[in-house]
Amino acid sequence: MRILVVDAYNKTAKGRQESTSFKNLVASSFEQLKIHVHVEFKRSNDLGEFLYEEDTKYSDPMGVKKFDRLDMIFIGGNPTLMPWDKAIRQVNILLRMCYLTNKCLFASSFACHLLAHICCTGGEHVCVLNGENGRGSKLSTIADIKITKNFSRKDCFFDCETGDLYKFNPDSATWFPYCHSGLRQRAKYATHLPRKYIPKEPYGKPVPDFWPLVGVRWQTKNVALECMRKLVRLASISIFSKEHFDVAAAKAAGGDFLVLHLREIIQIACMTSTASAEGGELYRMQTLGITFIGDIIEIFAQTKDPAAPECALLLQYEAQLNSALRPCFKKESYPPLTIHACRSVASLISLGISTDLAMARRAVKTLVDDAELGREVRPCSPEKHQEHVSMCKLLARIAALGTLQVSTVDPVKMEWTGVDRSAYVGIFSTPNVRPDMRKALSKALAPSLPKLRLYWFTALRDYVSLYARAAATSGGKKVAIPVPVETLLEYNEDASQVAMVFEELWPIIAQAVASLGKSVATGSGDEFEQTNYDLLIGVCLRFLARTPTGDDSISYTLPIAKKCFTVLRWLFSPSCVSIERISGTYAIDIINAIANGVANVETGHPHISNIASELICMIVTANPKWLKEVLKPAVNGSSDCALAHVIIEFSSKILHKQLHCLGNLTINILPTAFSHQLQSKDASGRTLSYCNCMQTRASLQILSKVYTACPSECRDQYRPSILRLIVSIHIALVCAEGDDVLLIMETMEDLVSAFVKVDTGSKDTKSYKLHQIYESAVAHIIDVLFCIGNGEAFDLGCPEIIKVLLTSSIAMLGLCRTDVCASNMFKALSSLKSCMGISRGVKVNFGAVCCIRYILFQDDVAENLPCGITRSTVFNFVGHSLALLLQKYRNRTDDHIGLKSVIIKVFVQSALQVSQDDTFAIFLLQILASFQGLNTNTTEKDQTGQFCAQCALQLLTSGQERFKLAVQQLSSELQGLLQDGLQKVMTVS
DSSP: OEEEEEEEOOSSHHHHHHHHHHHHHHHHHHHTTTSOOEEEEEETTOOGGGOOOTTSSOOOTHHHHHHHHOOEEEEEEOTTOOTTOGGGHHHHHHHHHHHHHTOOEEEOTHHHHHHHHHHHHTTOOOEEOSSGGGOOBOGGGGGGOOOOTTOOTTEEEEBTTTOEEEEEETTTTEEEEEEEOSSSOHHHHOOOOOSOBOOOOGGGSOOOSOOOOOOOOHHHHHHHHHHHHHHHHHHHTSTTHHHHHOHHHHHHHTSOOGGGGHHHHHHHHHHHHTOEETTEEOHHHHHHHHHHHHHHHHHSTTOEETTEEEEEGGGGGHHHHHHHHGGGGSTTSOHHHHHHHHHHHHHHHHTTOOOOHHHHHHHHHHHHHHHTOOSSOOOOOOBTTBTTHHHHHHHHHHHHHHHHHHTTSOGGGGOOTTOOTTTOTTTOOOOOOOHHHHHHHHHHHGGGHHHHHHHHHHHHHHHHHHHHHHHHHHTTOOOOOOOOSSOSSOOSTTGGGGHHHHHHHHHHHHHHHHHHTTSSOOSSOHHHHHHHHHHHHHHHHHHHTSOOOOGGGHHHHHHHHHHHHHHHHHHTSTTTOOTTTSOHHHHHHHHHHHHHSTTOTTTSOHHHHHHHHHHHHHHHHHOHHHHHHHTSOSSTTOOOOHHHHHHHHHHHHHHHHHHHHTTOOOOOSSTTHHHHHHHTOOSTTOBOOHHHHHHHHHHHHHHHHHHHHSOHHHHHHHHHHHHHHHHHHHHHHHHOBSTTHHHHHHHHHHHHHHHHHHHHTSTTTTOHHHHHHHHHHHHHHHHHHHHHHTTOSOOOSOTTHHHHHHHHHHHHHTTSOHHHHHHHHHHHHHHHHHHTOTTSOHHHHHHHHHHHHHHHHOHHHHTTOGGGOOHHHHHHHHHHHHHHHHHHHTTOSOOTTOHHHHHHHHHHHHHHHTOOOHHHHHHHHHHHHHHHHHHHSSOTTOOHHHHHHHHHHHHHTSSOHHHHHHHHTSOHHHHHHHHHHHHHHHHHO
16 A cells, blocks of 8 residues: 655644644554555655646656555645745645546645635646735725736735735726635635725836736647647538638638638647747647648648749748747657647648758758667667657657658659549648659658668558557457567556557558559568568558448548559559459458448548548559459359449449439330430539549449450349440430530440450350340430430530440440341431431531531441441432531621531531532532631631631542542632632632
8 A cells, every 4th residue: 555645734843743643643544454555754845756737847747657656645834825825836736647547535624725726726736925934814905906017917916804816907907706725714704805906006107908818828829729730620521611721712712711821820739849838848738739840731731822822822931830849859859749740841841832952851850860770670778767668759750750761852753633632631631742843852762761661661560550459458358369479569557558559640641652663672572572562452442341420520531542552543553453463352451441431422521432432443444464364263163243333333323323413313114205305304413523534434333344354154234224224324424514524425435345245255145135225225325315315305414425425326226136137227327317307406406517527437337337228328318408407607706616617527528438429519609609708708717718718629639630620610600709718718828
């Protein structure tokens, strides 16, 4: 049993006698218990080893441990001591700790008064101004108290009669009741507390109208600083994030946004990071200030200086930030300050804010020297009896060096097209350093990379070990987790204290070691390299496999998920992936974790699922041989393709989600149902964002690659559902708007071509089931074309969709039965002809004409038309409609999309390559000549006449005599117009 006896008696003879009597009384009390008792006697000013108070010199955590080992405390001393006497300051702290922890305490004389005082004031230290040695005076003397410039917020007036304490308000220059001191019985001395007392004028001068604001208490400042940090974080993910972090947008919006107060924000952060108070440093406030500086650097890194758009706005405050961070790297500095300062310095360089190469080299040298990297990894030496402080500081330094190593990577290798940066400003703080800075960092880091690589992998193994131990403990399992061979930790009962530090820093460490690739050899053999490879994949997949927690955690989840996806992208490059390294079963677990964890399409955040689709697309596109091997069924002849199922299901969910965004269009067995779906669509929600387009495109590419690599048994299983989905996307694209939709259309054509090519070469090409699937898909697509041609759909968002619909249907016709193929080809051309009707909109007409030109003059399409159809057949079928369409737009000068020019191009190219009819040659030259007369009678906005003259010159110089003979068949008026047009063109050229 451990007993502490505190002696606060005077050093006089009488005091020594009383002290001896008190000690003997305590000792004799425990002698009767007949148990082993260890009694320790301490003077009131020698209690430092048992004390702990934040932001004071008594902040050693060992004080808490030693205090906790005490079973009972006895305090004796002079009864005339006042609670605010400086001589018993340590006793005051000890009593507060006893009060907060319910420690067994015997408090006699002054200690009992002090305990009552702590209960009344909440433990706040006060300083009494009046009376001899702080013993107070009557309330009537309060007006005699002089207020000087050195007045502190702790200063109070003590009413010796009532025991009340009064504080001075400098703003109103009045005294106000604060609280009771605990030294009087209020029932006996109860009096009415006056509300205000006017003091005498200090220094004999009148009291000014204002008074310098006395600083608020440091506890309040801590709360205020934490609130500021959270507000800045919330602003970075709010709908006004652009205005908060862009100077031009903030000024245009006219509101009161954060970027307009950046100077004040940085000033507050720097002042609090170096805060101090009487009696010691305010370490907690300093830690909050340094952490806030790191937040400011990361969140405002993308804010550009309006005066120099190529520079970050924070570059103006670089010297101020460096001066606040520099003291944190001193050996005697508070450990949490060093840990957080490492992150801030690394961010300042890696985010492209600092452009000083010398400063970057010094930072690398300081971090490497302080880390004291050895050839062999071993736990750090304890620092001031704190076993894991040194380890945390080492981990922070190697993580900061990891951040600098990642910043040497080409930024293109870290970009994800499926992320909208404008949505969350502070989350996407990716390395963005200049080439010269990357070169300087690479050169500075190069000598230390072999050692750093070893320490990085060791840190990751320690993180996995800690996580496994925590999981086993929380699950109530008694599992023996082996200690890693090389470790940074002393695995004892206190090892879990550093788990939070590992949890925060492991993503950047994983990213740093993955960025090295095979550039830094360890000499440990292929087996060790495979272990490291699996370690990196494992730590990333553990995070990505977690269940989504909603948008409220996006500021935490998305940055880590982005780093994990980046690591996996580097690890799954063609040079790293092989069937020996990643088998089929392993691949299933990897893709399943990527697709169904935080990237889950239904419950996860869309940005994370966008990145996941891009990563899976990269994996299946960059490694075709490996993909073909891992997609093989586990049992030959089986249709159980688990990997294909996971990938196809993930891609299908993304595509269904995009269909839902475009109006929830669905597939129906009856083709006529599509016209009703298109008629019911309005123009709302028809524009796909760039991110949605990129995700849709990646999903289509995934389906194309996986379907091509699948064995025939697997293709038979998924062909109907995928083709049904393809038709749905064709319908949805009719409703879509936006320039980026063209990228989806190109990918859609490639997907259909890949499907047709694979199924054409399959064994069951002539099976009725296969014919039925493709015939149904063609019928659906042609029905959509008829809906557009008959005016049952609104004007198209993108005219190119007509070409996509027709070419997809023509490509699929090769897998239809012969009789069905012929009828459907006629329907397809008829639907295209209907789109050129003079009653249709200009976009529909333009899309149909461009489609005709593509079919006639794209060699790979024109030479593979089904059912023996030739270019001549197609041109003869639609030629009359083209002529009527040209007549419709002949006198219109608002032809902004160039419809007349496209029709004329089709006629001219057909005359040169398709039709040898002399009558058509005369007809064409009549059209070209007639536009010369139109050009002379209209404004210069319509340049069709000049274009027709250039086409006529092309025909006459082609070497075909029939065009020259056709000119002679024209009327004299048309010949004159054509001659004038040709002369103008030849003069200009």
